[in-house]
Amino acid sequence: MQGIVCVLLWLSASFLVGSSAVAAGPRELYERAASAIAANDLERAAATLEQLVSVHANSELSEVAAFHLAETLLLLDRSEDSIVTLRRWFSRIRDSSTAEQISPGIKARSTELLVKTLQALPTKPQALDCQLQILETRLEGDSSEFRCHVAADLSRRLRQLKDFEHAEKWLKVAIDECCDPALTKRLQTTLQLELPIAWAESEISESNPQAAIQRLQQALDCSPSVEQELSLRFLLAEAHYAAGNREQALLEFGWLTDQGERLEELPPWLAAVILRRAELLFRDRDVAQTRKLLIAAKKRFADFEFAYEFDYLLARCAIARIEFDEAVDCLLSVVRADSTQSKEPTARATWMLGEVYFLQRDYVRAIDAYYRVAAMDSHPDWQSRAWLQAAKCHELQGKRSDALADYARAAAVPGSAHISQEAASRMAAIKSTPDDLR
Numbered sequence: 001m002q003g004i005v006c007v008l009l010w011l012s013a014s015f016l017v018g019s020s021a022v023a024a025g026p027r028e029l030y031e032r033a034a035s036a037i038a039a040n041d042l043e044r045a046a047a048t049l050e051q052l053v054s055v056h057a058n059s060e061l062s063e064v065a066a067f068h069l070a071e072t073l074l075l076l077d078r079s080e081d082s083i084v085t086l087r088r089w090f091s092r093i094r095d096s097s098t099a100e101q102i103s104p105g106i107k108a109r110s111t112e113l114l115v116k117t118l119q120a121l122p123t124k125p126q127a128l129d130c131q132l133q134i135l136e137t138r139l140e141g142d143s144s145e146f147r148c149h150v151a152a153d154l155s156r157r158l159r160q161l162k163d164f165e166h167a168e169k170w171l172k173v174a175i176d177e178c179c180d181p182a183l184t185k186r187l188q189t190t191l192q193l194e195l196p197i198a199w200a201e202s203e204i205s206e207s208n209p210q211a212a213i214q215r216l217q218q219a220l221d222c223s224p225s226v227e228q229e230l231s232l233r234f235l236l237a238e239a240h241y242a243a244g245n246r247e248q249a250l251l252e253f254g255w256l257t258d259q260g261e262r263l264e265e266l267p268p269w270l271a272a273v274i275l276r277r278a279e280l281l282f283r284d285r286d287v288a289q290t291r292k293l294l295i296a297a298k299k300r301f302a303d304f305e306f307a308y309e310f311d312y313l314l315a316r317c318a319i320a321r322i323e324f325d326e327a328v329d330c331l332l333s334v335v336r337a338d339s340t341q342s343k344e345p346t347a348r349a350t351w352m353l354g355e356v357y358f359l360q361r362d363y364v365r366a367i368d369a370y371y372r373v374a375a376m377d378s379h380p381d382w383q384s385r386a387w388l389q390a391a392k393c394h395e396l397q398g399k400r401s402d403a404l405a406d407y408a409r410a411a412a413v414p415g416s417a418h419i420s421q422e423a424a425s426r427m428a429a430i431k432s433t434p435d436d437l438r
Contacts, residue, residue: 025052025055025056025059026052029048029049033049036048037072046072049072050069053065053085063092063098064103064106066089066092067093067109067113070085070089070117071113079117079120079121080121080126082117083117083121083134084130086110087134087142090146091143093106093107093110094107094110094143115149118150118153123160128158131157135151135170144178144179145178145180148179148183149174154170155174159195164198168195175191192224193222193224196219197216199212200213200219201235204238209239210243213239213240213243216235220233230259234273236252237276241279246280249276249280250280253277257270257273257274257277260273266300266301268304271300271306274293274301275309278297279313281293282313287321291317294317298310305339306339307337308333308337308339312331312334314330315349319355319356319359331350331356335349335350344382346376347373347376350369351370351373351389354370358389358393363396363397374386374409381415381416384410384415384416385416388407388410388419388423391403391404391405391423392426394406407423407424408423411427
């Protein structure tokens with residue numbers, strides 16, 4: 001705001017006073033706007049500048065006034081009004097030699113103001129509609145530069161909303177409209193690499209890994225940099241992993257491991273790659289190799305954010321080897337880890353702890369573990385499983401009423417249809433059993 005005050009005061013004191021080429025109307029309005037700005041009365045300043053550009057649109061001061069009107073509207077958090085003003089005046093500001101003389105650097109600042117205003121637009125339907133209207137209705141005077149920035153920002157917002165198809169469309173429009181080689185290059189990088197990566201991540205999270213694989217393969221064909229290729233290949237490996245493409249996943253994770261080992265410092269992502277390789281080996285029932293890989297990884301990546309996953313997989317290896325004490329130790333490490341507190345890994349590991357006790361027929365400790373999971377309201381899936389398993393423990397102990405109560409609790413947890421069906425089936429079986437056979 002201080003910059004606006006300085007410019008307007010300079011204009012009224014140095015340029016306007018004594019200039020016969022400028023009508024009294026614009027000069028008076030400028031002086032009023034300068035006074036309003038100095039008094040921090042932005043609403044009055046905006047109204048005065050709006051009057052100037054409306055009534056004296058052909059004044060040599062109109063372009064500068066329009067720039068400051070848009071700037072003032074932005075300060076008033078009226079970004080949508082600011083963008084409307086910029087759309088009307090952007091080309092005139094950029095093409096006016098008089099505006100540059102009056103306010104040196106205004107052409108460059110107008111582009112900066114446009115970008116700031118676009119970024120300030122709220123991500124809501126009205127703002128998106130405003131941008132779409134600008135792009136779909138080309139008015140006389142709309143410059144390519146203006147349309148480029150609007151289309152690029154609209155694409156950014158659509159990516160945030162995960163509407164990748166339309167984000168791609170408007171990104172291509174931005175590239176077509178762009179006249180700046182450097183900006184064109186950045187936009188093309190976004191189109192060829194950044195957009196496919198975001199799109200693929202979304203596809204993987206929405207259980208559509210095959211679509212992600214296709215997009216990532218296309219991005220790899222665009223000659224990415226070394227860093228970009230690492231990101232793409234990591235996502236590609238994850239997509240193959242999610243799709244159950246074991247051989248392709250192992251191939252990609254192996255390539256990533258080789259690349260990571262060649263670097264002077266071990267990259268953080270290498271731990272995640274090794275974890276995935278271990279999970280694939282465990283799926284293949286290669287318990288010995290999985291355990292060896294995990295033990296080495298725990299030592300090398302002690303600071304890995306998800307290091308508890310090493311312990312969880314080691315626990316599964318121990319269970320496969322019927323080493324229940326080792327499994328308990330590993331699972332307790334997961335439960336006690338600071339990074340897992342109040343998170344899904346705690347529920348998962350505690351439930352697995354109950355399973356280990358269940359296998360050992362230590363139903364008292366198993367029930368205690370299951371009840372701890374059942375108390376975790378933020379994890380209903382594990383909660384329903386815990387009630388079901390606790391009920392089985394009661395049933396095996398001959399505690400009919402307790403078993404029925406926990407089966408009912410399991411069936412009541414929303415969103416777990418298969419658990420509800422099994423619980424209902426078990427309750428029906430218990431109730432139908434004659435008393436002399438209980």
